[in-house]
Amino acid sequence: MxxxxxxxxxxxxxxxxxxxxxxxxxxxxxxxxxxxxxxxxxxxxxxxxxxxxxxxxxTKEELYRSVVQNIFEIWLQAANCFDAARGPIDGISAYIDAKMEISRRHPDGSKVWASEVMHGAPVLQDYMESTLREWTDGRVAIIRRWIDEGKMDPVDPRHLLYMLWATTQHYADFGHQIETLNGGKPLSSRQWQEAKENIKRVILTGIGALPA
Amino acid sequence: MxxxxxxxxxxxxxxxxxxxxxxxxxxxxxxxxxxxxxxxxxxxxxxxxxxxxxxxxxTKEELYRSVVQNIFEIWLQAANCFDAARGPIDGISAYIDAKMEISRRHPDGSKVWASEVMHGAPVLQDYMESTLREWTDGRVAIIRRWIDEGKMDPVDPRHLLYMLWATTQHYADFGHQIETLNGGKPLSSRQWQEAKENIKRVILTGIGALPA
DNA sequence: TTGCATCCTGACCGTATGGTCAGCTTTCAG
DNA sequence: CTGAAAGCTGACCATACGGTCAGGATGCAA
CATH class of the missing domain: 1.10.10.60 (Homeodomain-like)
Known part of the structure; x- marks a missing residue:
């Protein structure tokens, strides 16, 4: 050898x-x-x-901090989809796709992020009060514009964002539950596709961006 | 004295x-x-x-098990709303109200439940494979009926349920994030009300149960 | 009042964990 | 080739944690 x-x-x-x-x-x-x-x-x-x-x-804390920051980067990158979009259909579709892809490819990271927030964000509090808040305010402004331009119904932008975060993140954080209810098997590619389409259809229709 | x-x-x-x-x-x-x-x-x-x-x-495990089972009871009780309903508007509205009330009144319990599921449900696996599965199958059947009766669009019932769980649970599990983005203050009664109404409107419209 | 079951708790124990360190090996610039 | 910096690691340590226990206090039925 x-x-x-x-x-x-x-x-x-x-x-x-x-x-x-x-x-x-x-x-x-x-x-x-x-x-x-x-x-x-x-x-x-x-x-x-x-x-x-x-x-x-x-230290363990330092290692944990690195892990959490990595996730936060990925999480924020999915944001770009929003900016390039011309309207809610493009923007929200792309964002849902991006976040579902994160849930699928980085379920562990998503869980760590969820855990961090659930425990009061001891490590990320600074980021949340700066980067995340800025990001959110920016997206809120974009959604408001879409509403003003008549491209969607007047839905509260913040609650809409929470809804997007919640529904997409759920497939990672509660993946075990979903898997159990799926007969113990992970979702197939086809099922992931269906999930994405269902979410997009319900939300986009729900905010009046798609015809009912 | x-x-x-x-x-x-x-x-x-x-x-x-x-x-x-x-x-x-x-x-x-x-x-x-x-x-x-x-x-x-x-x-x-x-x-x-x-x-x-x-x-x-x-033991610590036994105490933890008790806590988790308590939450699971509460969680399941919110299910009753679904059964009595005549259609998706009644049923889903009531369910969202009930689950949001849980998120508001029992945020700690919700977090423990979320944590348990995220970590692979070591304690609750049995319940998930029996009680939860039965409950879910029952609700799926109800939603299917509503679809057949033309009371809503043909949305995949499972993904709809996940959406309901995710959106409502989010307000407890990610409460810290929401609070931070709300200027560091907990949501007021008014804001909780708005949250509920937004969720209900978007979802009910999104599944074609309300006129667009 | 008595006797007993329940309730309570300070002191203690074994273990597992995060972290340290002295000293080894390996890489590489000069 | 050589010396120093970077990389590596077995052995070790202090602490904190889950859990135990002997024995005291308290409620209560008879």
Whole structure:
């Protein structure tokens, strides 16, 4: 066995290990919550000795913070869909698609985010009071404009946003419940598609953007 | 100070202490999750020595199980609204009202329930596979009937139910986020009312039960 | 009043966990 | 080639936690 693998340059090592740790941490935090997660479990899942975790992330809190911030980035990126849109049909459709895709591809991240908010956002409070608030205010303005332009009914923009967040996020956070009610099987591609279409149809019709 | 208070009969003592413990436990489990909650914290909040908790609830798991089952009862009771209804407008309106009231009155319970499901329902798996599944199947049948009778559009009943659960539950589970975006203040009675009306209007219109 | 079951609790225990550290190996710039 | 910086890790530590228990206090039926 000559070492055909790994020259492994310093930079690569660091990047690769941090990635593995963050991935493992995301899963463990999602499954057990912050309090229930242990560094040992994360280390085992990442395939590293526990002490090595502390080399990259000094404390459990710091590791958790990194995981949560990663999710928040992804979450915010889905926002772009909204901006480019010409009206509610485009914008909200794209946003629902994007957020459902996050629920499907990053269920663990979604759960960590949900858990963080449920526990009073100890880590993200700053972000919520700055970035999230700005983002929300911006989208509220866009929706108001759409209403003024007669492109949709006068629905309270904030409650509409909450509805979008709730319905899409639900498929990740309550995925286990949905799976159980689906006969113990994860939703198929087809079922994910149906979910998206149902949500889009009900909401877009509900706000008067689509003909009833 | 003569003891005008407390003759405190045995039965009363037991009932009162169990109530206090369950209330405290609900709050602590909601705020910290199962793993993050400590018996000491619960005991302090209930105003009892820790050892006394173990007199009433042998283990942390048993206490947690009691809390979760309590919530599940409340959750299921909101179901009755559905049955008595003559059509989607009555039924879904009443269900949304009931579930929003739960989110408002029992935010801690809602969070514990959400947390339990998010972590794979280790305690409630049995219930989910029996009671919840039956309940869901029953409601799906009712919605199908409404669709057949032309009282609403042919929306997938399951996804509609998920939407109802998600939107209403969101106001409890993500209450902190909503509060932050509301300028740091809890929703007023008026705002709760608006939330309910928005949700009802969008969904009922969205499924074609109300005129657009 | 008595005896007993229930209720209560301070002190204690074993374990698991987050975190530390001394000293090793590996990479790489000069 | 060499020295220093980066990466790695087994062994260890202090603490906090869930849970136990012996024995005291209290309510109550007879």
């Amino acid at each position: 000559t070492e055909s693998t790994r020259p492994m340059r310093r930079q690569d090592i660091r990047r690769e290990n941090e990635r593995a740790i963050l991935l493992a941490a995301e899963k463990v935090f999602a499954e057990a919550g912050f309090g229930g997660a242990t560094m040992q479990l994360i280390a085992d899942l990442a395939g590293l000795p526990k002490a090595n975790l502390h080399y990259y992330f000094a | 003569t003891e005008s208070t407390r003759p405190m009969r045995r039965q009363d003592i037991r009932r009162e202490n169990e109530r206090a413990i369950l209330l405290a436990a609900e709050k602590v489990f909601a705020e910290a999750g199962f793993g993050g909650a400590t018996m000491q914290l619960i005991a302090d909040l209930a105003g009892l020595p820790k050892a006394n908790l173990h007199y009433y609830f042998a």
